Amino acid sequence: MPKEIYAKAESFYVDFERKTGPDKISTHYCPGCGHGNLHKMIAETLDEFGVRDKTIFVWPVGCSVFGYYYFHTGNVQVAHGRAPAVATGIKRAHPDSIVLVYQGDGDLAGIGGNEILQAANRGENITVFFVNNAIYGMTGGQMAPTTLPGMKTTTTPLGRTRENEGLPIRVVELLSALEAPTYLERVSLTDAKQMNRARRAVRKAIQAQVEGKGFTLVEALAPCPTGWKIAPTDSRDWIHEQMEPLFPLGAKKDVLEHVESIPGEPRPFVADGMGEKLDILASSVTQARKGTLKEEDYANPRIKVAGFGGQGILLLGVAFSECGMQAGYEVSWLPSYGPEMRGGTANCHVRISDPKIGSPMVEESDVLIAMNRPSLEKFEPDVRPGGLLLLDSSLIDIEPQRDDVTILKIPATKIADDIGTTKCANMVMMGAYIERTGILDLESVIEALPSYIKRKKTIPMNQQAIAKGAEYVREHF
Amino acid sequence: MTEVRKPRAKPRGTVEIRVDECKGCGYCIVECPQKVLVLAKGFNRMGYHPSEYLGDGCTGCGICFYACPEPGAILVRKLEPVS
Ligand SMILES: Cc1ncc(C[n+]2csc(CCOP(=O)(O)OP(=O)(O)O)c2C)c(N)n1
Ligand code: SF4
Ligand code: SF4
Ligand code: SF4
Numbered sequence: 322m323p324k325e326i327y328a329k330a331e332s333f334y335v336d337f338e339r340k341t342g343p344d345k346i347s348t349h350y351c352p353g354c355g356h357g358n359l360h361k362m363i364a365e366t367l368d369e370f371g372v373r374d375k376t377i378f379v380w381p382v383g384c385s386v387f388g389y390y391y392f393h394t395g396n397v398q399v400a401h402g403r404a405p406a407v408a409t410g411i412k413r414a415h416p417d418s419i420v421l422v423y424q425g426d427g428d429l430a431g432i433g434g435n436e437i438l439q440a441a442n443r444g445e446n447i448t449v450f451f452v453n454n455a456i457y458g459m460t461g462g463q464m465a466p467t468t469l470p471g472m473k474t475t476t477t478p479l480g481r482t483r484e485n486e487g488l489p490i491r492v493v494e495l496l497s498a499l500e501a502p503t504y505l506e507r508v509s510l511t512d513a514k515q516m517n518r519a520r521r522a523v524r525k526a527i528q529a530q531v532e533g534k535g536f537t538l539v540e541a542l543a544p545c546p547t548g549w550k551i552a553p554t555d556s557r558d559w560i561h562e563q564m565e566p567l568f569p570l571g572a573k574k575d576v577l578e579h580v581e582s583i584p585g586e587p588r589p590f591v592a593d594g595m596g597e598k599l600d601i602l603a604s605s606v607t608q609a610r611k612g613t614l615k616e617e618d619y620a621n622p623r624i625k626v627a628g629f630g631g632q633g634i635l636l637l638g639v640a641f642s643e644c645g646m647q648a649g650y651e652v653s654w655l656p657s658y659g660p661e662m663r664g665g666t667a668n669c670h671v672r673i674s675d676p677k678i679g680s681p682m683v684e685e686s687d688v689l690i691a692m693n694r695p696s697l698e699k700f701e702p703d704v705r706p707g708g709l710l711l712l713d714s715s716l717i718d719i720e721p722q723r724d725d726v727t728i729l730k731i732p733a734t735k736i737a738d739d740i741g742t743t744k745c746a747n748m749v750m751m752g753a754y755i756e757r758t759g760i761l762d763l764e765s766v767i768e769a770l771p772s773y774i775k776r777k778k779t780i781p782m783n784q785q786a787i788a789k790g791a792e793y794v795r796e797h798f
Numbered sequence: 799m800t801e802v803r804k805p806r807a808k809p810r811g812t813v814e815i816r817v818d819e820c821k822g823c824g825y826c827i828v829e830c831p832q833k834v835l836v837l838a839k840g841f842n843r844m845g846y847h848p849s850e851y852l853g854d855g856c857t858g859c860g861i862c863f864y865a866c867p868e869p870g871a872i873l874v875r876k877l878e879p880v881s
Contacts, residue, residue: 323876324876325875325876326874327860327864327874328870346870352846353824353825353867357866362864513861554823554828557828
């Protein structure tokens, strides 16, 4: 592949403006790090195929977490090990895009071991670049699943042993046992000959996706001079001598010539009859019609619901989004699972919206439903000026601080208790909120309850709770 | 009578190191088949000794370009061979 000019690929940004600090021209990688070489090979291929503008990278946690500093493409950075799952979603939603997954060995073979296995097994039409540097680089040189026997790392100070830590995982060999992957090759980022092979493998793997030929992965043995504590120029010999015998180079699977293009369109979702198949009552439920908004200001609310575990906080979020959906709104529901989930507080983010929803996160809220005191204290500052604050006055014994929001004190737990169970305090709040804003039709919401509450016995009480919450607002505000 | 063949003109090229993008890892120097790259005595902005072209002998093969991890530190051009 001789060229007239070898220069920075156009798929890279001219200046790395996203990079922090004064230097916007060089990467954040250590001198001699293999990530940069692989980046260049990918970038040149995107240039060659002219697919930069429809390429979406999914970046890992690890030293390449900042890949989006460099590539003038779509970029998503995801949780540790989860890139193949996120890439699956992106590719299915945008089958015409080129989805490139980039992962280190800790990310792919360690914490994300199952993700890659399942994505490969499904034969997702994505391309995975797997950087095997035998170590966790970013966190300072801990053992990775690919660490060599005898190799000293911060977590194997006496050297990795078969007895204690097991032998290294050979990822391409492992995946080649699966039926679906179409091309799996291991290359090494070392001398000129191997670099050329690596470039060809990168090109082939991306081309396979352009042609819709299923799951491909290129594993690159890459220097991490910092983690290995050797000079860059020694690190390439180290790969030849230490890594290549254990991780043999070459294609472990290549059936690209024999595979037909996989149709790009994911199987369409057919809602008809799904209710019966899943044995849910949805089909027998009357559609909740839109209510009549009491004020313009109540449109498209960003709602935060918070309280303690056991108050049905997450279920209240589900109820809002379910009814909103049945009423024809765009909705989102995002439960927040922190360490606090265990025993402490729970909260969820809900959006009900006419326009499409960009992000399900609710940071500033239009509405806060606070079911206990810590939730009020924690989230009250995030309500927008002019917003709505509903609090359970049977449990919250302090006054809210804000004087620029509308406050509705609802003795929800007390009302629920009178109905027969404190557990339906959440639905009292639902009724109160709907009555106040008119965002949904109250009667329809009451009728729709069986579509998200499965325990039939509790349905009448919950329905009563919604009605009582609404009644309280009508009578007191 | 054997025809005397003219020696084939050596391919010519030129290499440019963008000094402030170079981290002095030395890969290009080790890999260059013509051995026309060396580490400079001076420092660049980041405090590395950057790679430096001796000024002559580059064939434009591009090996140093792929040896280098930095996206833009090396620029190689092929020149018309001298006849
Ligand atoms: C859920 C989670 N667990 C652990 C970490 C800490 N962590 C950050 S990077 C990393 C390892 C990365 O190693 P690797 O995938 O080999 O990439 P490299 O840095 O070598 O390129 C770990 C364990 C994290 N960020 N998130
Ligand atoms: S620690 Fe290793 S993998 Fe991370 S940037 Fe440095 S050389 Fe590269
Ligand atoms: S292009 Fe080839 S000959 Fe010229 S400096 Fe680079 S490696 Fe050496
Ligand atoms: S390979 Fe690149 S970064 Fe390393 S010394 Fe050469 S020009 Fe500098």
